[in-house]
Amino acid sequence: MLFILEDAINGILMGSIYGLAALGLTVIFGVLKVINFAHGSLLMVGMYVAYWAVVLTGVHPYISLVIVVPVMFCFGYFLQDILIKPIFKAEKQVREPITVIIVTTGVWYILDNLSLMVFGPQYRNIQDNPLQGKMLEIGQMLISVPKLWGFCTAVLTALVIYGFLQKTRMGRAVRATSLDREAASLQGINQYKMYNIAFGIGTAVAGIAGATLVPFYNVFPTVGVLFDIKCFIIVVLGGLGSIAGALLGGMIVGIIESVGPQFMTATWTEAIVYGLFLVFLFLKPSGLFGVRYDW
């Protein structure tokens, strides 16, 4: 019984990190109404940036965030500006152009294979980093310390993003654009700049998630693919555009993944996650907290 509780807690912690990864995706969708298929690759890029920042400067992985966040924000900002904005301009009437999906899929392929070429296929991790393998003992349970840090980061990031969107002027402008492009632009808001910012934020959050993973997760070129699909599942479970939904959805997946193997093979655990995904897609596509969307 205690093992299950231990698994569940570790699952929640890991799940919150999944949620953090999915947070970027949900913000991008919430504002741009675009599903960014390259999100996993952005996470991968974030992991490499964090990795190299730590390896080259020797700082604590979480200090690397100082580098990771601005770099990733700019990367996302310009990605949106150069590649996706032209499509929005060309297809003004379409609310969520399919072309964007195709373009982001192209970005996925380019980023994954570029990093394969540049960094090589080997698995990397940071040897003896301050968080490596540390466990916290609570009673008889062993809780993973890096995952605990990840959990705190996830909650903190979610709160910061929420605060930004709700309380700051720019955040409100971003939300206004998400509700109605035309109306917002009539109010003097540069809709394209808002999109760039939203994409930048989403990418920066992916970077934060990457930095959180680097202390205990292997870094390799195709690591993004695993997370990509998982992020979509989480975002559908929690509701596209919902911050709380992303964290909650992530925790649900985290728990299933860690408690599941106690009762069945890892495959069937994966199958359950996919199954849950499909059930939600069919029965409740708006997810747990999402806004009812006219699909």
Next chain:
Amino acid sequence: MKPSLARKLPLILVAVIALGLPLVVRSATYLHIVILLYLYAYLTTSWNLVGGFAGVLPLGHATFVGIGAYTSTILSLQYGISPWIGMLVGAVLASIVGVIIGLPTFKMRGAYFALATIAFAEGIRVMVENIDFLGPFQLNGPRGLQIPPLKTGIAHFMFAEKEPYYYIILAMLAGVLTITWAISRSKLGYYLMAGGEEPEAAQALGVNVARAKLTAMALSSFLTAFAGTFWAQFTLYIHPKSVMSLDISFEIAFIALIGGRGSISGPVLGALLLRPVSDFSRIYFGSTLPGLHLIIFGVVLILVMLYQPRGLQEPLTGLYKSLMKRLSGAREATA
């Protein structure tokens, strides 16, 4: 020259080249490349029935390739049934699965549909990868199935040389192109286009959009499964990553999108342009710059989507038409 003959001339030319190619190209490696090119042209044209005509974005079509491959292989290895019959069985099975997938997903729009097809495809692949036996049928999990080349001849769909495979895939390609052409001119074709472009208007004109899309899906998955059987008989070894992977699904979709989905020539054009890139970059740069061809794909895809969203076939057919005009104009002048 009569104008009707002039219009048919390019087609005749292509037919002659296609039929005579194996006589000129004697290298087995190059013939292998051409066969795969035809195979991808076949796959993208079948995909086009749903992805182009029905106007949605299916990103999990490799599932049907896998169903075709595994069905015919299991039937021939375990029960000695001819792969040709297995091909048909596999196609029917794929068709059923296609309709099952399509029923709930066609109600969704854009990205959700694409995600659902990915989820289905990956779900099925994960299951096949982890199951050794499905009832009495041996799937062998990740190790896959090997086909021993014991008996050759057309009845066993097994040949020692490449030439017969070449002609079979050529015939399949010609067949699927003819079917596509016929559908584009038929009621189903009109209904699919209408339902894809303006579903509400189409419904008011009597189009049951959902049923049209399901019909297209059933047909598309049926035809795609044939390719799976061909692949199994050609490469003699199938496993989940080789016949059901997301990479294959994406490559099929990319080629069709770059060539121009919704048109008849688009997917073939896409295959003609991109497969050689893929093969040659793999051969020459495979060790030094792995994945180069995928980067090129990605870049081309993005460029095409930004500047020619209807695919490269649009400017290319425009060029071709003006060329034809020039030629027939010249002919009239000299007549």
Next chain:
Amino acid sequence: MKILELHKVQKHFGGIKAVEDFSLSVEEGEIVGLIGPNGAGKSTLFNCVAGVFPPTSGEILFQGENISRQKPWDLCRRGLARTFQIVKPFASRSVLYNVMVGAFATTDQRAEAEQRALEVLRRLHMEDKKDLRSGSLTIADRKRLEIAKALATRPKLLLLDEVMAGLRPTEVDEMVAIIKRLREGGITIFVIEHIMRAIMALSDRIAVLHFGTKIAEGPPQQIAHDERVIKAYLGEEYGAA
């Protein structure tokens, strides 16, 4: 014979009562007009009849049969066609292609559908435009194309939703003539319109909708002088006897 009957039709969207207790019958061969200020519920009513969504309560009978829960494509097969207020041509396709989609409702053969489509285009004096890309047509031509598409389905009852909006006066007169000719050809017409002179010239009878309820019904001249109608359109100050 009553081709269309609406009995106490209601349509509620959550708390909003878009159509309230609406009853009307349309005889075969009539042209019945539906007018009312913006937001009165006219298009909602049309959408109910056309099968886009079912009424919250009440009955809709087409040729005596209850069609309240039928889908638009089935209704089209039965002979009930409609046009859209915001025209929706298949923009990337030719005019002929557009009409052929409608024509396929009556046949499975391409050649036949093409023939029928050409016939319809001839009737509406559009056959010279048959190969033009429908997305590049003028608004007047697009409105005519809307009617052509619906006509190709061989309807018995045609619902026209504001086909005159955006047309110049001469174009309006042309359209009135076309619609009158359609009725002579045996089609019953139920038309929503804002342009008063058109609907007055066209209709045998007019029903007036205001905030979802029918406030008046009768021949055009009677409606024009009905105090409630005047009040609804122009406000209380103009309602003097």
